[in-house]
């Protein structure tokens with residue numbers, strides 16, 4: 001896919017339609033990625049920096065966030081060969097000043113699955129966060145009403161409204177759609193037979209970190225749905241639900257764990273703002289742990305040679321794709337292996353294993369995310 005950044009005043013002169021322009025909501029993360037990575041160069045990036053009195057050499061994270069507001073506000077537009085959510089489909093009414101006509105009557109709000117993708121209503125437990133009893137099919141209408149209201153008040157500065165509970169349901173759908181985008185299979189809770197949550201769940205939303213886990217020292221590659229069920233039943237002895245938000249099996253299938261609208265239970269005393277992802281196998285090396293399990297495994301290796309798990313490429317692909325989906329929806333800054341988070345105990349000090357940690361380090365370079373704070 002090719003991309004180009006232009007100033008909105010040049011759009012008409014260059015004959016570019018809104019159907020070729022990425023929604024600013026998604027454009028921001030693409031431009032941020034390009035600025036941080038220094039690899040994904042695309043046309044117009046240098047003009048964009050120049051217009052803000054900057055050059056590639058003097059970019060700090062703060063500067064990048066500051067200049068990205070002009071992308072968020074639609075002053076600079078990202079032209080794409082295949083926009084994920086084109087401005088022509090916009091229903092927010094936030095870009096009327098640059099000529100985007102708000103699609104008020106549309107059912108196809110970009111954050112809501114289209115009619116043919118729409119699934120049966122979520123099981124009751126997944127709607128705990130919603131104070132409104134509306135069917136999800138009414139969501140587009142709610143958005144439409146909101147958009148209309150902001151149209152009427154068009155002499156007031158266009159602002160993005162605060163994220164409401166219903167937006168969160170739509171965002172959950174967006175993550176699923178993005179996670180499926182490159183042909184990866186995504187299995188929702190209802191499809192792997194998840195048990196109902198046991199109690200009242202705690203909301204969480206402003207996710208800034210991702211914690212990567214492995215499934216534990218006694219777990220090998222297997223059938224993901226069964227593994228998710230086993231983990232859920234183990235976790236429900238301590239928590240109300242499975243602790244991880246997502247699981248990925250060795251075949252690269254992604255499973256929805258705890259609903260992303262709820263705070264996870266994957267890192268000891270450090271769950272607020274943290275998305276937990278588990279790779280469904282054991283990623284330790286034999287000597288890790290220094291206990292009976294480790295001694296037995298080392299003994300086995302003296303007979304059979306190195307038995308370390310290799311992480312299947314298809315699983316890494318699915319993980320990277322999921323991380324990209326999450327970073328395009330949330331302002332994620334940090335990616336860590338479970339044991340890198342402060343003050344972990346027991347298996348938390350081992351997780352996600354030495355092999356898992358090698359992967360974490362590679363992923364951090366690839367995604368430009370930071371290591372968790374040490375305290």
Ligand SMILES: [Zn+2]
Nearest residue numbers: 213214338351
């Ligand atoms: Zn862990």
